[in-house]
Amino acid sequence: MYQHPLLNRDKMSPQEALDILVEGNHRFTNNLSANKDMLSLVHMTKDRQHPFASVLSCSDSRAPVEILFDQALGDIFSVRLAGNIASDKCIGSLEFSAKYLGSKxxxxxxxxxxxxxxxxxDNFREGHIGEIINLIRPAVRMETTTSEKRDSSNFxxxxxxxxxxxxxxxxxxxxSSDIIQDMLAAKQIGMVGGVYNLATGTVSFLPDTVML
Ligand SMILES: [Zn+2]
Structure with missing residues (x-):
């Protein structure tokens, strides 16, 4: 069921926030999007916001987080950058959402x-795109199970x-973030990673990344 923003969010646990996202993605993949009166939400959130989750995701036009988690205005503090890279400014945005907006x-x-x-x-380096790729390069180095065809032709x-x-x-x-480290240690917030499947609409959360 869809929960209006600003209500009952102070007491929400990180696990409950994750459950809402899981349920929302289930609605999305089953074409059962909850009824949301967007105009009334505009009025409800006009003076303040209290997002329950912050999502660092890719700018890809096929992966808009509010839609794929079936959420509405005021629900998700969305930070999007190609490759979902955690640049300093992205991390600052995430710190702000957790410490000052109460995201769980x-x-x-x-x-x-x-x-x-x-x-x-593919080791692409051109222009400012290369600056984005530099932040993804460690993941390429960490992938040691593939010895041949280490390029984008290998799905x-x-x-x-x-x-x-x-x-x-x-x-x-x-x-990089003392603020986020401290809030995680105090269990004021949780953290989790996931992968959205463009072909199915499904988000799979990665068990190894769960900190709740
Ligand atoms: Zn992408």
């Missing part, structure tokens, strides 16, 4: 067939790098 859960969401991940697999390799990239960006967030 941080999600780093990769997706299948990601152009930025594929560019990293299995790309999938593995995609999942590793989610882990790399989570590590970067935790490593």
């Amino acid at each position: 859960l941080m999600v780093v969401l990769g997706h299948t067939d990601c152009g930025a991940v594929k560019a990293a697999c 299995s390799f790309v999938d593995k790098v995609c999942a590793l990239n989610v882990q790399v960006q989570i590590n970067e967030i935790i490593h």
